[in-house]
Amino acid sequence: MDNCTLCPRMCGAERPLTGKGNGFCGLPALPGICRADKHMWEEPDISGEKGSGTVFFSGCVLRCEFCQNSVISRQSCGKTVDAQELAEIFKRLESKGVHNINLVSPTPYYPVITEALDIYRPAIPIICNTSGYERVETLKMLEGYIDIYLPDFKYSSAEAAKKYSAAPDYSDVALAAIKEMVRQVGIPVHGDDGIMKKGVMIRHLILPDNVENSLGVLDMIADELPLDIYVSLMAQYFPTGNEKHSELKRKITKEEYDTVSSYMMLLGLENGYMQEHESADSSYVPDWNML
Ligand code: SF4
Numbered sequence: 001m002d003n004c005t006l007c008p009r010m011c012g013a014e015r016p017l018t019g020k021g022n023g024f025c026g027l028p029a030l031p032g033i034c035r036a037d038k039h040m041w042e043e044p045d046i047s048g049e050k051g052s053g054t055v056f057f058s059g060c061v062l063r064c065e066f067c068q069n070s071v072i073s074r075q076s077c078g079k080t081v082d083a084q085e086l087a088e089i090f091k092r093l094e095s096k097g098v099h100n101i102n103l104v105s106p107t108p109y110y111p112v113i114t115e116a117l118d119i120y121r122p123a124i125p126i127i128c129n130t131s132g133y134e135r136v137e138t139l140k141m142l143e144g145y146i147d148i149y150l151p152d153f154k155y156s157s158a159e160a161a162k163k164y165s166a167a168p169d170y171s172d173v174a175l176a177a178i179k180e181m182v183r184q185v186g187i188p189v190h191g192d193d194g195i196m197k198k199g200v201m202i203r204h205l206i207l208p209d210n211v212e213n214s215l216g217v218l219d220m221i222a223d224e225l226p227l228d229i230y231v232s233l234m235a236q237y238f239p240t241g242n243e244k245h246s247e248l249k250r251k252i253t254k255e256e257y258d259t260v261s262s263y264m265m266l267l268g269l270e271n272g273y274m275q276e277h278e279s280a281d282s283s284y285v286p287d288w289n290m291l
Helices: 083-095 107-119 136-140 158-165 170-185 211-224 254-266
Strands: 032-039 052-057 101-104 126-130 148-151 196-205 230-234 272-274
Touching: 032 083, 052 083, 083 101, 083 107, 136 170, 148 170, 158 170, 170 196, 170 211, 196 211, 211 254, 230 254
Parallel strands: 052 101, 101 126, 126 148, 148 196, 196 230, 230 272
Antiparallel strands: 032 052
């Protein structure tokens, strides 16, 4: 791939099929798959009783300092696959009876993913599970391929976005991206089984010592997006040992959690989920290299 402009970094990088690209993400054009298996720990209307068929792609365009999945976000891991092999993975996961195919950190590989979906389109919903740092122009290429978007909305603060992810433009970029996702698939629609079939659910991870950032994210959602949009408020942050900033070296406090969750209710954002404060635990991170 020459002149890669898939994500908002717009490096114009060369990305050979395998090996190392020379862009910010350092990724080649073909994806490494770190894990492709049934996953039970997404939100209840995503994992349900049969699980979500998650495909964890290696690498990430955001590379947050506090990444909870740094084993896969910081390096190329797992087996390298082409579009035909990726289509086979979709088929195999679907045959396990999962509720959906859940593409985790797919951004650098959208061309291969759409090619794979042209080869084999599962009969279950396709989920795009992303950092939220997306170009609207790139998302338009996904229209018709994706049924459910699960974007993070990590930052309202440019300072925090710069400090932790080297992406000071994150908040405006993510808001525009989420608006495009809502345009494509709307607010969540559930089947009789309670499982989401279509729509957007926004995730926000509360960071220690960053309550104002979280309140700002909720303000942007309430002000700029439909009030009945689904929001999943996540309290599971735990330090992984890669943090450079001292404030990130602890879990969030009960007070921080209560302040953010109360504000979400106050704004009328009543659809979605709030993770219990006690949920901060590395057991949310799955084993990798399970293909
Ligand atoms: S996907 Fe990677 S190479 Fe392409 S623009 Fe984004 S960071 Fe740069």
